[in-house]
Amino acid sequence: MKNLLVLICFLVSTIGFSQTLVTGKITDQNSEPLPGASISEKGTTTGVISDFNGNFEITISSNEAVLSISYIGYETQEVTVSGQSQLDIELAESAVSLTGVTVQGFAGIMGKSRKRTESIQTTAESVTALNAEGIESAGITDISSFSTLVPNLKFNSSQSIGLNFITVRGIPQVRGGDAPLAFVIDGVTIPDPSLLSQDLYDLALVEVVKGPQGALYGKNAIGGAVNIYTKDPTNKMSNQIKLGVGNGGFKQAQFISSGAIAKDKLFYRFSTQYKDFDGLLTNEFLDEKVDFREDINVRGQLKAKLSSNFSITGSYQYFNIDGGATYYSVNPTGTDGEFTGGILDPNPADGNNVIFSDVLGTSKMTNNYGTLKMDYNLTGVKLQSITSINKVNRSTNGDLDFLELDGLTQGEEITTKTFNQEIRINNAKTDTKFDWSLGGFYQKIEKDFYQNGTTGVDFGGPFEYDTADYINETQTIALFGFGDYKLTDKLTLSAGFRLDMDKFTQDDVLFVTNSERDNSEIQPKVSLSYQANKNVLVYTNYGRGYRNGGFNAQPTDLFNRDFEDETSDNYELGFKTTSWNDRFILNGSVFYSKLNNQQQYILDLTTFIAGVYNYDKSEVFGFELESRARLSNFLDVFANVGITDAKIIEGGSTGGDDGTFTNNSAYDGQKTPFVPVSTFAVGLESSVNITDDLKFNGFLNLDTTGKTYWHESNRDAFTTDAYSLLDARLGLSYKNWKLELWGKNLTDKAYYQEFSPGEFVGSPDDVAWRGQPLTVGTAISVKF
Known part of the structure; x- marks a missing residue:
């Protein structure tokens, strides 16, 4: 880290100070940010685009430079800097936008997949993103609702609040393990995958970039x-209140406020939301709803501009979620005609997927998360420090046999x-062929774990156990760097x-042992992109990523005391095109990944101990396409498809330290479990200005x-067929009021998010986790 600081000081000292840095924000007449606006200095080739919050930074040649600001559908505006270091610019809507087709589809979406602001259509990665307007239109409220718009991405939940299963490009998440995706909020990596269960609101950007991103x-x-x-906090005061109701006793209340405490100097943003849901799934034995959930979320931000070059942003978030747990479905008649559980159809059928446990499961998760971000802008260089702390508590109580049997x-x-x-x-110069960033990172994670899997546990209140069964600690020190170099005007090399x-x-x-292991992993990334013209980008890239290993509670016949780090080498070829006068977008990619020590989860019911083991080698081949067409100024049609062929090449063997082991080579050539072989989505989006004040x-x-x-055996008895879910949202806005109607799973399709065959864990019962049935609701909001 010391060497890194020396390098930073050297770079800063060698930067010339003849240019001037100007920062600012581009908004519309309602103070809403305009992402992707073009800001250029007249008479030069210097130009930038605004990010998803409408912010921009540009280095200009003199204090009297003239900036030209343009955005599709809005009047172009010219502004003389006149020595100002901060410019907040409001654009007026163009009359042409009311009659012509002006929206560019994906081309107007600004992302930050490579830690800098750029259009998705010029990013040499497979990226799906929505800015604030798209998030609101699509009704994105969590990662699950966004995942339906991303090819080769599947998000499922199971068992309790915070237990998620994410699968991306053939790489699944093991139960209770690390996700195969980094989860980043406002530039800070959040290591606990349970936080993917939180509600999302008051957002400027949601973005998924696929392929290994370890670099x-x-x-x-x-x-x-x-x-x-x-x-972001804003300089202009704005407030919003939202109230909603739905079936299953759903209730929602939301309040958002933003403004300046000291104009142009100190800004705040406060957001809070409350949700309550009684549930729709019934435990037939207890005659009670089991999928209930109550969610309280509070978030605050303060941003201080201490000078034209230095700003500090502090944020804090707290949420508390209480909900149902362990409500797995069983076959009520079993194999012998009695109510004992047994073989379960992996495709839900009436009478074969009944919740019938004698314990009403409950779960709870609380989170406290704080960050302090400092940004220091010099001419040509931006220094940034991000400090964060996070604490997550999760607890679960419930049935273990998932029947009306006592004791488990x-x-x-x-x-x-x-x-x-x-x-x-980071480099902040805009008139250079070489764009770069470098830095250092430190992380410390402590995870305390307490479990009782046979007779239950009485905690006497949340998070009050006397001592943990296991205390896991991870410390990470990282060095990183990334750069783009324009070999020609069209060809860019990134590494x-x-x-x-x-x-x-x-x-x-429990067993009075101490274990430790060290690991160092280099994660390179190289890409080459060719911008054939303004409408066609072709790219190829290679990336390496890894998921860290760890320790199991103890060895069994099914897994070892520890499990290995998982690594992936990914090769990708992709293209991005815009045609039909910027009204049709077609993006696609083909990829191949080699994985070593891919992680898999299993529960050994003979010992009631869960663990993780590794396949020696596996591979994934697949492709994906995304498209959007603006048929008129009032209607978009969009579609995406993803195909994944994920296979176990060498299953290897695993087991305890006493010489017993499980041979997994019988699964060589089989499909990797928990990976959908395909995803497909198609939809319509409409926006109509009925009058100047009324919008649909x-x-x-x-x-x-x-x-x-x-399961690795790929037997039909453990395979779920394809299924489709239909979601819709309608909104009617009048001035500062908005009425919304929404529905999820409108056909009330029965489906499973998880299926566990008992045959392979020593249980007579198959169990499954049911997906959410039909939910509908309405909400009204007002801005003031």
């Missing part, structure tokens, strides 16, 4: 990254504490790396998940 985001970005950016219950508590510190230096140096330790209180919005999406194998 940019570090460990566990083996399949990609999810970028989430909240809306389960309970666990998990506490995760994280400290992050990142220092980054980067990240060196993660990890140390893992585990204190096993509509969004319709049909999402199809392909066949999914739940």
Whole structure:
């Protein structure tokens, strides 16, 4: 880290100071940010685009430079800098936008997949993103609702609040393990995958970039990254209140406020939301709803501009979620005609997927998350420091046999504490062929785990166990760098790396053992992109990622004491095109990944111990296409498709330390479990200005998940067929009021998010986790 600071000082000292840095924000007449606006200095080739919050930074040749600001559908405006270092510019809507087709589809979406602002159509990555307007139109409220718009991405939840299963490009998440995607909020990597369960609101950007992103985001970005950016505090006062209701006793209240405490100097943003849901799924034995959920979320931000070049932003978020848990479905008649459980149809059928446990499961998750970000702008260089702390508590109580049998219950508590510190230096010059960034990163994670899987546990209140069964600690030091160099006006070479140096330790209180392991992993990334013309981009890239290994509770016949780090080498060829006068977008890519030590989860019911093991080698081949067409100024049609062929090449063997083992080579050549073989979505989006004050919005999406194998054997008895879910949202805005109607799973399709065959874990019962049935609701909001 010391060497890094020396390098930073050297770079800063060598930068020339003849130019001037200007920052600013581009908004419309309602103070809403305009992402992707073009800002250029007249008489030069210097130009930038505004980000998803409407912000921009540009280095100009003199204090009297003239900036030209343009945005499709708005009048172009020219502004003389006149020595100002901060410019807030409001654009007026053009009359042409009311009659002509002016929207560019994806080309207007600004992302930050490579840690800098750029249009998706010029990014040499497979990226799907929505800015604030698209998030609101599509009704994005969580990662699950966004995943339906992303090819080769599937998000499922199971068992309890915070237990998620994410699959991206053939790489699944193991139960309770790290996700194959880095999860990034406002530029800070959040290591606990349970936080993907939180509600999303008041957002400026939601973005998924696929393929290994270790060079940019570090460990566990083996399949990609999810970028989430909240809306910035504003200089102009604005408030919003939203109230909603729905079936299943759903209630919602939301309040957002932003403005200046000291004009042009100190700004705030406060957001809070409350949701309550009684549930729709019924436990037939207890005659109670089981999928209930109550969610309280509070977020605050303060931003201070201490000078024209220096700003500090502090943020804090708290949420508390209480909900149902362990409500797995069983076959009520079993194989012998009695109510004992048994073989379950992996495709839900009436009478074969009944919730019938004698314990009403409950779960709870609380989160406290704070960040401090400091930005220092010099001419040509931007220094950034990000410090964050995070604490997550999760608890679960519920049935273990999932029947009306007495005695078998389960309970666990998990506490995760994280400290992050990142220092980054970025190029800020806009008139150079070489764009670069470099920095250092430190992270410490402590995870305390307590579990009782046989007789249950009485905690006497949330998170009050006396001592943990296991205390896991991970410390990471990383160095990273990334750069783009324009070989020609059309050809760009990009390269980067990240060196993660990890140390893992585990204190096993139950068996009085201590374990530790060290690992260093270099994650390179190289890409070559060719901008044939302004409408066609072709790119190829290679990336390496890894997901760290760890320790199991103890060895069994099914898994070892520890499990290995998983690595992925990905090769990709892609294209991005815009045609039909910028009204039709078609993006696509083909990819191939080689994985070593791919991780898999299993529960050994003979010992009631869960663990993770590794396949020696596996591979994934696939492709994906995304398209959007603006048929008129009032109607878009969009579609995406993803195909994944994920296979186990060498299953290898795993087992305990006493000489017993399980041979997994019988699964060589089989499909990787938990991976849908395809995803497909098609939809319509409409926006109509009925009058100057009255506006209609509509969004319709049909999402199809392909066949999914739940076990390495690939037997039909453990395979779910393809199914489709239909979602819709309608909105009617009048001045500052908006009325919304929404519906999810409108055909009330029965489906499973998880299926567990009992045959392979020593249980007579198959169990499955049911997806959410038909939900509908309405909301009204007002801005003032």
